[in-house]
Amino acid sequence: MSEATKTPAAGGRASTKKELPEHLKAYKHVWVFIEQERGHTHPVSWELMGAGRVLANKLGVHLAAVVVGAKNEETQAVVGEAFCYGADLCYLVADDILKDYRNESYTKALTELVNTYKPEILLLGATTLGRDLAGSVATTLLTGLTADCTELDVDAEGSLAATRPTFGGSLLCTIFTLNYRPQMATVRPRVMPMPERATKPIGRVIEHPLGLVEDDIVTKVLAFLPDRDSAKSNLAFADVVVAGGLGLGSPENFQLVRQLAGVLGAEYGCSRPLVQKGWVSSDRQIGQTGKTIRPKLYIAAGISGAIQHRVGVEGADYILAINTDKNAPIFDFAHLGVIGDAVRLLPALTEAFAKRLSPHTRDRLAS
Amino acid sequence: MHIVICMKQVPDSAQIRVHPVTNTIMRQGVPTIINPYDLFAIEEALRLRDQFGGEVTVLTMGPPSAEDSLRKALTFGVDRAVLLTDRFFAGADTLATTYALATALRKIGAEFGPPDIVFTGKQTIDGDTAQVGPGVAKRLGLIQLTYVSKINSVDAEKRLIEVERRAEGGVQQLQSRLPCLITILEGVNEIRVGSLTDALKAARAKIVRWSAQEAGVEDITKCGLRGSPTIVKKVFAPQPRAQKAELIELGEQPGESIVESLFQRQPKLESELEKLARGY
Numbered sequence: 001m002s003e004a005t006k007t008p009a010a011g012g013r014a015s016t017k018k019e020l021p022e023h024l025k026a027y028k029h030v031w032v033f034i035e036q037e038r039g040h041t042h043p044v045s046w047e048l049m050g051a052g053r054v055l056a057n058k059l060g061v062h063l064a065a066v067v068v069g070a071k072n073e074e075t076q077a078v079v080g081e082a083f084c085y086g087a088d089l090c091y092l093v094a095d096d097i098l099k100d101y102r103n104e105s106y107t108k109a110l111t112e113l114v115n116t117y118k119p120e121i122l123l124l125g126a127t128t129l130g131r132d133l134a135g136s137v138a139t140t141l142l143t144g145l146t147a148d149c150t151e152l153d154v155d156a157e158g159s160l161a162a163t164r165p166t167f168g169g170s171l172l173c174t175i176f177t178l179n180y181r182p183q184m185a186t187v188r189p190r191v192m193p194m195p196e197r198a199t200k201p202i203g204r205v206i207e208h209p210l211g212l213v214e215d216d217i218v219t220k221v222l223a224f225l226p227d228r229d230s231a232k233s234n235l236a237f238a239d240v241v242v243a244g245g246l247g248l249g250s251p252e253n254f255q256l257v258r259q260l261a262g263v264l265g266a267e268y269g270c271s272r273p274l275v276q277k278g279w280v281s282s283d284r285q286i287g288q289t290g291k292t293i294r295p296k297l298y299i300a301a302g303i304s305g306a307i308q309h310r311v312g313v314e315g316a317d318y319i320l321a322i323n324t325d326k327n328a329p330i331f332d333f334a335h336l337g338v339i340g341d342a343v344r345l346l347p348a349l350t351e352a353f354a355k356r357l358s359p360h361t362r363d364r365l366a367s
Numbered sequence: 368m369h370i371v372i373c374m375k376q377v378p379d380s381a382q383i384r385v386h387p388v389t390n391t392i393m394r395q396g397v398p399t400i401i402n403p404y405d406l407f408a409i410e411e412a413l414r415l416r417d418q419f420g421g422e423v424t425v426l427t428m429g430p431p432s433a434e435d436s437l438r439k440a441l442t443f444g445v446d447r448a449v450l451l452t453d454r455f456f457a458g459a460d461t462l463a464t465t466y467a468l469a470t471a472l473r474k475i476g477a478e479f480g481p482p483d484i485v486f487t488g489k490q491t492i493d494g495d496t497a498q499v500g501p502g503v504a505k506r507l508g509l510i511q512l513t514y515v516s517k518i519n520s521v522d523a524e525k526r527l528i529e530v531e532r533r534a535e536g537g538v539q540q541l542q543s544r545l546p547c548l549i550t551i552l553e554g555v556n557e558i559r560v561g562s563l564t565d566a567l568k569a570a571r572a573k574i575v576r577w578s579a580q581e582a583g584v585e586d587i588t589k590c591g592l593r594g595s596p597t598i599v600k601k602v603f604a605p606q607p608r609a610q611k612a613e614l615i616e617l618g619e620q621p622g623e624s625i626v627e628s629l630f631q632r633q634p635k636l637e638s639e640l641e642k643l644a645r646g647y
Binding site: 037040042100101102103104107127128129131132134135136138139140142143144145146147148161164165166167168169170171172173174175176177178179180218219220221222223224225226227239240263264265266282288289296297307310311318319320321326330331332333334335336337338339340344345347348349350351352353356357 | 378383384460461462465492493494495496497498499500501502504505506510511512513514529531532533534535536537538539540541542543544553554595596597598599600601602603604605607611612613614615617620621622623625626628629630632633636637639640641643644
């Protein structure tokens with residue numbers, strides 16, 4: 001049975017409150033794994049530094065960044081950035097073997113750091129790398145790992161309370177790792193807000209050797225094929241997003257979503273059913289199993305607003321929803337609603353925005 | 368080749384509803400299905416068997432009713448189905464689950480031949496953790512290849528495999544060795560329609576059933592709730608927003624009505640959108 005189908009421990013809460021075993025009391029401080037590849041740090045790492053800082057302050061402990069990568073200037077730059085995002089100290093494993101992510105080498109680096117320096121909490125981004133790594137590390141350390149958390153807090157006893165959606169988002173549960181250390185959690189990009197960056201000097205760096213040679217590692221990276229830029233969406237960081245759902249009626253109508261997005265300079269996306277039907281590519285999916293977005297404005301056209309979708313858009317500042325069904329769940333959490341046919345209203349909106357916003361867009365629209 | 372798939376029977380989460388009063392999941396009438404992500408694993412395994420010969424075994428840890436999904440897997444042409452079922456497994460989190468699955472996989476290896484590849488789907492639609500694949504790989508000492516979008520080549524003799532793995536901003540082309548564990552991405556293939564022969568075989572097949580003891584579990588305290596480091600302390604439905612959406616009346620010009628209503632309520636948005644539109 002998965003953790004989602006578990007009921008709270010039998011015997012009531014009292015029976016799960018054991019004194020933390022002596023050898024685990026040595027585990028202190030909050031760590032955030034900084035995910036970086038080819039010189040680029042995944043922004044989720046900084047979002048986690050923000051969340052980690054809140055936890056560390058509540059616990060009265062340090063916040064440490066964990067940087068793993070090649071022995072070069074790019075990795076050094078990441079170390080520097082970690083202090084600008086609030087690290088009190090930085091653990092570093094730098095070795096050219098770590099140039100590309102591989103499960104074997106990164107798992108060794110991170111588990112050794114944990115066994116040596118003993119953090120009480122270890123956070124990673126729920127990216128493909130983060131989830132690949134977290135599962136291995138947690139199993140190697142035989143500790144608890146909570147995936148895709150939407151909220152992190154500490155309770156009165158200083159235990160990590162990790163809240164996450166299950167059953168596609170229908171239910172939320174709060175999960176504790178009481179008698180094992182470290183308490184591990186992964187968090188999706190764009191769930192936690194991006195903290196402020198403050199220019200700071202490099203602080204204390206504790207470097208640790210990798211202890212592997214290339215021949216020890218079975219998997220080899222033959223090549224990295226970057227996605228074509230034109231195909232890449234920037235949904236996660238877009239300020240304005242327009243999305244369409246089944247209410248559009250047919251795949252041809254998805255054009256209307258793209259046109260409105262074009263006029264607004266916005267990103268476009270869709271709900272899960274459109275990806276399942278093959279109308280839109282999966283990198284455009286917004287929701288529990290797609291992307292989480294935090295735009296200033298989100299326009300949802302013909303989307304019913306099922307919980308799986310809601311989970312991905314709740315961080316939006318303002319939501320405008322268009323749907324023919326006045327009972328659609330989207331109107332429970334949208335700010336502004338229009339009962340109407342998206343296929344009719346999207347072109348009308350496109351034209352209205354074009355006229356209102358700027359002569360330039362009107363000209364572009366006309367061309 | 369011997370290829371094993373770890374498959375899960377799950378409630379169809381798209382149909383899950385939360386009871387408005389008790390805040391618990393209403394299971395009655397919610398159909399159980401093969402975890403949709405596992406279907407891609409099953410198809411990939413069958414393709415490799417078609418290409419290289421050998422056998423495909425599917426393993427499920429679950430209640431006795433999980434036999435339904437195993438029988439369904441057999442109709443696709445899977446050669447053997449194993450159900451790992453025991454009340455001691457109840458309440459397991461991912462660490463306890465991988466302990467049980469790894470134990471069963473060792474037993475499968477001993478009885479039916481060591482697996483060359485273990486497949487799992489990307490994640491389940493109920494737990495949604497994506498942790499079981501990596502956990503099983505670690506426990507069995509299998510090379511772990513997750514988010515695989517394509518298997519480019521397999522050399523069964525030289526024990527080599529080449530795959531494509533989804534990473535941020537692109538795809539890693541990896542070379543690795545067998546035996547390995549692969550978590551496969553959705554959409555990489557399409558599950559076949561089983562043949563009539565397979566359907567008949569499935570109906571008559573004897574599904575192997577193992578209790579914890581029969582599977583060779585050495586330490587029962589590592590299973591189920593007892594073996595789970597994570598504890599669910601609170602379960603609740605997402606909070607409804609205090610205020611529902613304000614509905615706009617549409618005038619003669621519906622587009623203009625909407626834009627006007629929007630900017631009246633959110634004046635800052637107008638300058639934001641202006642900037643965005645201009646910069647485009």
